[in-house]
Amino acid sequence: MIDLLKVWVTNITVAIFFITAVEMILPDNSMKKYAKFVLGLMLIVVIINPIIKLFDKDFDLNSYSSKATSYMEGSNQAADINKYKDINIVNTTENFKINLQKECITNLEETYPENKYNADVDVVYDNKNGAFNINKVEIEVVDSGVQNIKNIKIDTQSVDASNKNILTNTQGNQIKKLLSSKLKISNDVITVYKVNS
Incomplete structure (x- = not known):
């Protein structure tokens, strides 16, 4: 002792x-x-x-x-790091997408307050460059008023009741130009639709 x-x-x-x-x-x-x-x-x-x-x-x-x-x-650590990296990329991509959609709506409502807007963004992580790429931005301009009836295609497997009209006029081009400059992306990935509320 x-x-x-x-x-x-x-x-x-x-x-x-x-x-x-x-x-x-x-x-x-x-x-x-x-x-x-x-x-x-x-x-x-x-x-x-x-x-x-x-x-x-x-x-x-x-x-x-x-x-x-x-x-x-050991090799377990490398596998765990890759697993957590993949989970982190998925979560970051989803958060980036949500924040980008909110930013699009905020920018549009500040610049063009006469309408309401919805945004849908497709974001993909590029492993090679280690960056997020914006593949597609879809903006819906919600127009108040009487809703037009669209053709409804009824199939045994699916129902398509799309009521989106692509805006190619001045309003659509102004929205594209605004978002292109704010997000620093090409006009080609931005599509502007007009929908009735």
């Missing part, structure tokens, strides 16, 4: 000398506080290691650290 206590006190003393030496050679910058934090964690581990061994005889800090190291170097 005395030998264990002697080894414990020696380990704490060596750790304190090591920490003091490292702190003396660290430059005075923002990294110093992070280094002190890590060194403090090391000192805590050295202090509590024998206490943990009293409760768990099989506890070995080296085995836990080697397992963590092997996980970081």
Whole structure:
């Protein structure tokens, strides 16, 4: 028991000398506080290691650290990183799409407040360039008034009741020009429809 206590006190003393030496050679910058934090964690581990061994005889800090190291170097980590990267890309793409749609509607309502607008944007992430591409922007200009009856195609598999009229007049071109300049995209990917409310 005395030998264990002697080894414990020696380990704490060596750790304190090591920490003091490292702190003396660290430059005075923002990294110093992070280094002190890590060194403090090391000192805590050295202090509590024998206490943990009293409760768990099989506890070995080296085995836990080697397992963590092997996980970081193993193929599981690469698979996990790719999985989380894919999930992050999907979530970011969806958020980007929603924010872009809101921005389109806000810009149109500020510039042309006489109408209401809906937006649908198709955004795809380009892995090669690491950028988001806007493939399609569809703007619906909601016109109040009596709704026109459109042809309804009834099929055994689907029903198509589309009431979208593509705007190719001045209003449609002005909307395209506005969004093209705001979003920095080509006019070709923007389509403007007029729908009755």
